[in-house]
Amino acid sequence: MLFKKIVLAGAIIMGMTTTTIYAATPDLPGYTDGALVIQVKKTSEQIDAMSGIIYSQVKSTRAIRQLRMSLLIPRTQDLKPAIVYFPGGGFTSADYEKFSEMRMALAEAGFVVAAAEYRVVPDTFPAPVQDGKSAVRFLREHAAEYGIDPNRIGVLGDSAGGYLAQMLGTTNGDKQFEQGQFLNQSSDVQAVVTLYGLSNLLNIGEGFPENVQKVHQSPAVTEALLVNGTAFRDWPGATISSDPKKALNASPMGHIKGKKPPFLIMHGSKDTLVSPLQSAQLFKALKAEGNRVDYVLVEGANHGDITWFQKPIIERVVNWFKQTLGEPTKSAASSTKASANANL
Structure with a gap:
């Protein structure tokens, strides 16, 4: 001894x-x-980090836009569920390296965690949704390489990223948004977590003071720019309500009918940017369709404030994904093959 x-x-x-x-x-x-x-005592696995991975190349007449993601991969031989995180940014930015606290907690719980950028204004809808679906297809295409169970992929987003996560969850199987590479792979997701996200672009300011609601009727607000494009030359732009059918098609609430994957919806009661009613209406609509949906209203929390980085919030999200997507499982090849990412 x-x-x-x-x-x-x-x-x-x-x-x-x-x-x-x-x-x-x-x-x-x-x-x-x-x-x-x-x-x-060894209680956790090593996490490998990869950044700058090009998951999609969007071609235009003059250039090719490369979209990137980062990955956190637990160094195990298990077959792991995966999460794609979409960052918020008001439809004007998509900094995919944000929310490291949440992403690392998910990786430590055994998930492969991708964080993906997506096209923002001045690009218009459906560009972000096409990109989100491309990110999911990329993970399925490379599932064996990263040790991912392709049948267990969830999405997570906050604010505009929450909108994108919602759109992916409400449009499973909808081919109108499929564009890009790896079209032989499914873009369907099996679980959705949305934090203070937007569910209906027509009424983001509902419940707010009248002066705030009037701001959302400007052609210069980002939801109007996302749906209608920016003013240019003889085009003055358009408000979000100028074409309600078009705006609703660009909203999760426009795709609510039918069977959807499980949702966890979280919003702060003191959100002054995106009305908490956005999450409440999504919850009620999904529930009315008979879907599994959990709604958590965080008392006193504002939009993206420090509350969302606290341990109880992060643990709730991690535990919900574990309950919904399940734990990592031993793959058939685990005993004879090295870890999928052991040589990273």
Whole structure:
């Protein structure tokens, strides 16, 4: 025995790792008087990170736009469910390296976690939805490479990213949004988490003061730019309500009929940017169609504030995905093949 089984200082809890301090015998390799000797219980796996992966190339008449994603991959031989995170940004930016706290927590729970950028204004609908579906197809195409179970892919988004996650969940099987590479793969998703997302572009300011609601009737607000495009030369632009049918087709609420994957909807009661009624109406509509949907209203939380980075929020999302998509499973080849990402 290299250690005397005498605990000197009990257990030290550091995150998810337990360390125990022992009295050491002189024959412990590397030991010298004054050394602190600890034992560490291994409770988590190594996470490999990849960034700048080109998941789609969008061709135009003059250029090719390359869309990127990052990946967090638990270094295990298990067949893992995957999550695609879509960042918020008001339809004007899509910084896919955001929300690292949530993404790492999901990876530590055993999920492969992708974070994908997507086209924003001045590009118009349905460009973001096409990109989101391309990201899902990319993961299925490369499922064996990354150790992903292609039958268990969920999406997560906040704000405009929540809108995009909702759109993917409400348009499973809808071919009108399929464009790009790997069209032999399905873009269907099996679970959706949306945080303070937009469900109906026609009434984002519903319940807000009248002056705020009037702002949303400007042709210069981002939802109008997303649906109708920017003003240019003789084109003055158009308000979001100028063509309600077009705006509803660009909204999750316009695709609510029928069977949908499970949804977790979360919103802050003090959101001053996207009305909490956006989430409430989505919840009621999905429930009315007989779908599995959970709605969590976070009292006192504003739009994207520090509340959303707290442990109870993150744990709720992680646990919901675990319950919905399941845990990693041992693959048939686990005993004979190396980890899918062991050489990254």
